[in-house]
Amino acid sequence: MEKIGDAILTLLGTLEEILKKADINTVATKTNAQHRTIKQIVGHLCDSASNNTHRIVHLQYQSSPLIFPDYANLGKNDLWIKLQAYNAYDWEDLQALLKATAKHVVHVIKNVDETKLQNEWISALNERISLEAMIVDFPRHFKLHLDEIVALLQD
Template sequence: MMNNDFISVTNGILEIINKWEIPLQNLSDDIITKRLNKQNRTIKQILGHLVDSASNNHQRMVRLQYNSDLAFPDYRQDNDRWIAIQNYQDSNWNNLIQLWKYFNLHIIHVIQNTDKDMLQNCWHDFEGTRVTLEQMIYGYLDHLNLHINEIKDLINK
């Protein structure tokens, strides 16, 4: 059964995908590999980080639907390590865009099918902060917007 409680989140994710897929594909290699944000990341690395975010949040969103108190690793303190290990800087740009797009389309599907009775199940981040499934879902769009805005700033630099 579809959960429409998060329609603003799922519509927001879809809007970002639809707005950014083609413009991302049209960026030059210089723009995606040489311009750096304040964390010293390129556009390629930021998009790779968004794939990592989708991957980790997907796992949490699914696992929180059958665990009321989830013990699952946080990777926030290791973001740069994840980016380096996967070498997003040298990855195929079009493949990376498609991975980002389709992972987020699947996240939309997961959110739409989230069990309402599980929304207060929680995960604890590496600092010990309690995060409910509901908070995680809303926070996902905020995080996506944060990094899309960084990409936008780098394009306009």
């Protein structure tokens, strides 16, 4: 878990440097294929870190498999972005929120009870996902959105 946490921190550091240099108008107007602005993608990364933190905690003490609200499937993540009005969020505050939520999920990952890694939750798509698989996938998801942001800033 230590290596996964370190990988997330490395990705976060890279993203922080990129976002510091980004033009405020670009981050609020340029959109990806999902019609998300860079600010909305950053907000989505905050949601992902927050939701995964909750899953990691719940999966260490509740019965497995756990039925947990699934914000990421069936279009709910876009609803989360909309309801939280990330495009209207102060840019400096949004970057600070990303840093805090990402560092917190890393802390939680590095302190996970490894005897609970095979505990599962059931997604909205009725898939069983182990705690371990969810944690292992987090850096891939983070990098996917980091790459999206890089591509949008390069266009």
